[in-house]
Amino acid sequence: MDDLDLRRMFDQIAPTQEQEATMLDRLHRTEREEHTMKRGMKRGLVALVAAALMMTAAFAVAAGLDQRLMDYFGIGQEDLTLVSNGIVQVDKSHTYKNGWTVEVKQLLFDRYCGEILVDLTAPEGTVLTEQDYRMDFQTLPTNRDLTNQGWGGGIGGEYLPESSDLAHGRISMLLHVHLEVASGDLLGIKLKLTPEKLGWWGLEEENDWEFHTLADFREESWTVKLTIPEEDPGRTLTTEQPLNVAGYELPVKQLYVSPISFLYDVSGLPFRGQPFDGDTVDGLMAVMGDEELTNAVLTMADGSQVTMAARYFCQISHPAEGMFDQGRVIYRLADIIDPNQVSSVTILDQKFPAAE
Amino acid sequence: MKGNRSTEEVEAIYHRHIKMVYQICLMLMKNVPDAEDAAQTVFRKVMEYPKPFRDPEHEKAWLIVTARNECKNQLKHWWRTHRESEEAMEKLTWEQPEDGELWDAVLTLPQHQRMALYLCYYQGYTAREAAEIMGKNPSTVRTWLVQGRKKLKEVLEVEYHG
Numbered sequence: 352m353d354d355l356d357l358r359r360m361f362d363q364i365a366p367t368q369e370q371e372a373t374m375l376d377r378l379h380r381t382e383r384e385e386h387t388m389k390r391g392m393k394r395g396l397v398a399l400v401a402a403a404l405m406m407t408a409a410f411a412v413a414a415g416l417d418q419r420l421m422d423y424f425g426i427g428q429e430d431l432t433l434v435s436n437g438i439v440q441v442d443k444s445h446t447y448k449n450g451w452t453v454e455v456k457q458l459l460f461d462r463y464c465g466e467i468l469v470d471l472t473a474p475e476g477t478v479l480t481e482q483d484y485r486m487d488f489q490t491l492p493t494n495r496d497l498t499n500q501g502w503g504g505g506i507g508g509e510y511l512p513e514s515s516d517l518a519h520g521r522i523s524m525l526l527h528v529h530l531e532v533a534s535g536d537l538l539g540i541k542l543k544l545t546p547e548k549l550g551w552w553g554l555e556e557e558n559d560w561e562f563h564t565l566a567d568f569r570e571e572s573w574t575v576k577l578t579i580p581e582e583d584p585g586r587t588l589t590t591e592q593p594l595n596v597a598g599y600e601l602p603v604k605q606l607y608v609s610p611i612s613f614l615y616d617v618s619g620l621p622f623r624g625q626p627f628d629g630d631t632v633d634g635l636m637a638v639m640g641d642e643e644l645t646n647a648v649l650t651m652a653d654g655s656q657v658t659m660a661a662r663y664f665c666q667i668s669h670p671a672e673g674m675f676d677q678g679r680v681i682y683r684l685a686d687i688i689d690p691n692q693v694s695s696v697t698i699l700d701q702k703f704p705a706a707e
Numbered sequence: 708m709k710g711n712r713s714t715e716e717v718e719a720i721y722h723r724h725i726k727m728v729y730q731i732c733l734m735l736m737k738n739v740p741d742a743e744d745a746a747q748t749v750f751r752k753v754m755e756y757p758k759p760f761r762d763p764e765h766e767k768a769w770l771i772v773t774a775r776n777e778c779k780n781q782l783k784h785w786w787r788t789h790r791e792s793e794e795a796m797e798k799l800t801w802e803q804p805e806d807g808e809l810w811d812a813v814l815t816l817p818q819h820q821r822m823a824l825y826l827c828y829y830q831g832y833t834a835r836e837a838a839e840i841m842g843k844n845p846s847t848v849r850t851w852l853v854q855g856r857k858k859l860k861e862v863l864e865v866e867y868h869g
């Protein structure tokens with residue numbers, strides 16, 4: 352296979368002339384239908400949409416979950432009860448001296464994952480372009496002694512283009528917090544969230560990549576305290592069965608399922624007493640950190656299977672780096688589930704019955 | 708057509724870029740009906756995008772980013788919105804490219820590797836330019852290109868040699 356083969360193959364997946372014409376016709380037709388509907392049904396539609404919005408808003412408020420979080424996680428109205436004890440209403444906002452307003456709306460959490468919905472509004476007159484926006488922030492628990500415990504994990508602000516309204520200066524972000532091994536858990540903590548900056552990665556002239564800062568929030572250091580309830584929305588499972596990863600039989604420390612995520616921890620990574628060994632770490636990472644989503648599957652009591660929508664986080668820690676010989680993988684589920692209905696989990700084609 | 712662009716302008720953009728937009732959508736969505744829907748949505752966004760494009764390169768890059776974002780968004784919701792019709796989707800057929808094995812192998816790659824290969828080996832972007840469009844570091848994109856080609860080679864060798 353050479354470059355020419357690739358080019359020829361991509362050439363072959365171009366649309367046919369007939370497809371091009373059909374798609375253009377559909378584009379015109381949709382526009383005409385919208386136009387006709389707008390003229391003829393504008394008043395009726397406005398009333399209908401308003402009524403529908405009121406109903407949706409009423410339901411969403413009653414159930415306590417923002418529609419955008421419902422959209423992101425694919426949570427239908429029928430699933431709301433499953434996530435209801437994982438919701439924290441925040442609604443805290445601050446307008447910075449630079450004119451930006453940051454509103455922390457809601458938090459959806461389980462034992463190890465926090466998903467924080469944030470709206471950012473630009474100062475009047477700011478022209479926002481479509482970018483892959485990133486938001487930097489810090490989190491720190493304020494009611495937990497960290498002397499003998501670490502605090503870290505995967506964090507990052509994901510841009511939600513469908514929920515944003517750039518023409519009106521509003522950017523919606525979902526801030527992910529995924530705890531690493533030895534950071535304890537999120538239950539019962541008071542989490543201090545500090546926005547730092549908003550921007551995107553771009554190329555500067557002939558130089559390397561740089562973060563284009565759109566808004567810097569660090570001077571004022573405004574923080575929001577999020578109090579997370581102690582009740583666990585998920586379920587921890589145990590097993591005596593080891594997990595075979597790249598030929599190593601690793602004890603499984605825990606399996607955890609919540610309505611929105613699946614996590615597994617392994618211990619006994621082959622590092623103890625050894626100098627840092629990049630090849631072994633890379634070998635394990637290639638298996639556990641593989642983005643192939645079929646590497647984990649949940650089987651429910653009714654026999655149905657729930658797959659993974661994304662691999663959130665993978666950690667292989669090494670004692671030589673001051674860490675532990677443990678590993679952790681966290682996935683986002685493709686479907687919302689009732690953790691109590693999980694009958695088994697399959698990791699890397701190895702099945703683990705669900706046991707408390 | 709609605710928005711600030713004239714019908715003629717949108718049609719001209721459509722004819723200039725439908726091939727590329729559709730290829731990206733098919734590569735990411737992996738089936739024709741979803742690719743057509745996604746491509747149509749991209750051009751609806753062109754209609755609604757109120758600002759002029761700075762130059763042809765900006766226009767092209769905007770469409771690539773929008774097509775990718777649209778597909779990513781649709782894929783995020785794929786299981787919830789299409790799960791019931793999965794069986795029906797499997798029954799859909801379309802004319803496979805002559806290089807079917809290579810196409811099947813490309814579809815086994817992660818999205819970001821597929822996109823990097825397409826931008827660099829088909830659209831002729833450098834790794835640095837592709838990285839800018841994808842919002843990643845150039846070295847990351849170079850790694851994806853190497854990994855993508857390596858995996859394709861492995862898959863094709865397995866198929867060829869059994």
